[in-house]
Amino acid sequence: MTTPSHPLVARAQRLADDLLAPQAAAVDRTEVPVGHIEAIKRSGLLGLGAPEEYGGSAAPAAVARATAEILAGACCSTWFVQTQHHTPVATLVKGEAPVRERLLGPMARGELLSGVAYAHLRAHPRTPVRVERARGGWRFEGTVPWYTGWGLNDVMLLAGITDGGEALFAFTEAREQPGLRPSPPMRLAALTAARTVSLELDGLWLPEEAVALRKPYEQWAAEDRPKTVAASPAVFGVTEAALGLLDDDVAGPLRARLSGIRDRAYALADEAAPHQHLDERLTLRLRSYEVMRAATTAAVVSGGGRSMALDGTAQRLAREALFLLVQGQTAESRRAHLDALAS
Ligand SMILES: Cc1cc2nc3c(=O)[nH]c(=O)nc-3n(C[C@H](O)[C@H](O)[C@H](O)COP(=O)(O)OP(=O)(O)OC[C@H]3O[C@@H](n4cnc5c(N)ncnc54)[C@H](O)[C@@H]3O)c2cc1C
Structure with a gap:
């Protein structure tokens, strides 16, 4: 395979050579430092898939793959924290206007890093996170088993299943708040440095304007399947x-x-x-x-x-x-x- 020639690929390689690879052993035994995230934010890599009119690069898929290979090979923990961001960006691009207009620009320009909590949707028909209508918005209940980047990312895209059988994705701030409590960071055989927690959702309420996507579960699952194979x-x-x-x-x-x-x-x-x-x-x-x-x-x-x-x-x-x-x-x-x- 030839690596595509693109400024973002060159930037990823420089980050890997100058910062990520030399510090990977130390990061592995501790945590992904805030400085690494700041360097990723400055690099333009967070806007790689975002439209140009929002400040992104709208780079081809080959560029996204090449930069992922480079970052993961240099420091898998840092790659994993930043890779969460790309699903929220893609969701905003196709999603509801109010939250898109509020968040896509800052996320495309690397001002905000997003995490994502949605893998539990794939456990269907089990519903680890349930969502129901409440006070003109949505209330979340249940447990997110895995959430990476706690303390590093600014916002999170949180998913659950509504009582009408829809997959619902909404944004909130990535911090402890009424109805959202993190576990201590997990100690894992690998990637402890990526700061993964589980999240207890006990009546977390988010307004309608926070919703980025809502569609029948079966439709979402059919679109998700190619990603998991x-x-x-x-x-x-x-x-x-x-x-x-x-x-x-x-x-x-x-x-x-x-x-x-x-x-x-x-x-x-x-x-x-x-x-x-x-x-x-x-x-x-x-x-x-x-x-x-x-x-x-x-x-x-x-x-x-x-x-x-x-x-x-x-x-x-x-x-x-x-x-x-x-x-x-x-x-x-x-x-x-x-x-x-x-x-
Ligand atoms: C360190 C770490 C960080 C992560 N961070 C995030 C994150 O930030 N955001 C996020 O959304 N996800 C995250 N994940 C989730 C990750 O993508 C999941 O590991 C992956 O989706 C597998 O989920 P699982 O381990 O819960 O299920 P698995 O045990 O791998 O099972 C996969 C599916 O198979 C089925 N299954 C399980 N056991 C059985 C069985 N015995 N018999 C038959 N079927 C079975 C279930 O339907 C299950 O959903 C993280 C995971 C790890 C390990």
């Missing part, structure tokens, strides 16, 4: 980083496999309609996991006992790879992955 650029980025630790005789064959999978996955993303070739996309996603597992394992083996040091790059990449196996997992991809592992 696609191979993640972050997987390719972490794999590339692991390959960079290996001698050519080992890295070469793995890199060839990686390129084949990536080229086909990206070609499908660009050339096929979103609902086409879903089985092949999922197969490519699973094959990308296999190469990531091989590359990160090879990096640990290659480093020997030294790989076990907590400031070592290979073990960090291997742990980040574990995280990427479950990120965005659905019942469908979980089943397919387990079947592939068992065969």
Whole structure:
């Protein structure tokens, strides 16, 4: 694959080389620093997918993928915090006017960083977060199991299911407030640095003007499915980083496999309609996991006992790879992955 030539790709590479990669080991053992988020905000990367009239770059998908690969390979925790922002931006672009006019400009210009709490919608028919009409707005009840970037992002896009069976997405400030209480930050096998919490929603009330999107659950789920079967650029980025630790005789064959999978996955993303070739996309996603597992394992083996040091790059990449196996997992991809592992 050739990396697209674009100012945002160059900026991502500079950020990765000058800031993210040199500090990744220290960040992994602590937290993504506010300084990293400020650098991301200044870089223009937060507006990468936003329309130009709102201050964004409206960059092609290939640029979004390339920057994600670069950032994830340099510091997966920082990549993960900032990648949350792109779903809220995309939701605003297609969503209701009042909240779009209030937030899309500041989010496209990198003045506000958004997190997102919506993966729990995929647990349907379970409804971890319920929403009902109240006082001319909406009241949220339940538990968000995962919310990343607490203390780093400014706003959040929060999703739940209404009693009418709709998926509803609304924005609120990313801070403790009446009806919204965070857990302590989770201690995790990887990406503890990304400041992930769960959120208890106990009557959080948001006005109608906060709603960005409301549509029947089935319609939302059909549009969401292609995203959960696609191979993640972050997987390719972490794999590339692991390959960079290996001698050519080992890295070469793995890199060839990686390129084949990536080229086909990206070609499908660009050339096929979103609902086409879903089985092949999922197969490519699973094959990308296999190469990531091989590359990160090879990096640990290659480093020997030294790989076990907590400031070592290979073990960090291997742990980040574990995280990427479950990120965005659905019942469908979980089943397919387990079947592939068992065969
Ligand atoms: C560190 C971290 C940070 C995250 N941050 C965010 C965030 O900021 N925002 C956000 O929206 N999401 C976030 N996520 C969610 C992430 O995308 C989810 O891990 C992913 O969607 C899988 O969800 P899960 O672990 O709850 O379900 P999984 O256990 O992976 O299951 C996936 C689905 O399979 C089904 N299932 C589960 N167990 C079984 C079973 N035994 N038999 C049959 N079916 C089953 C359920 O329908 C479930 O929804 C984060 C996750 C992690 C690990």
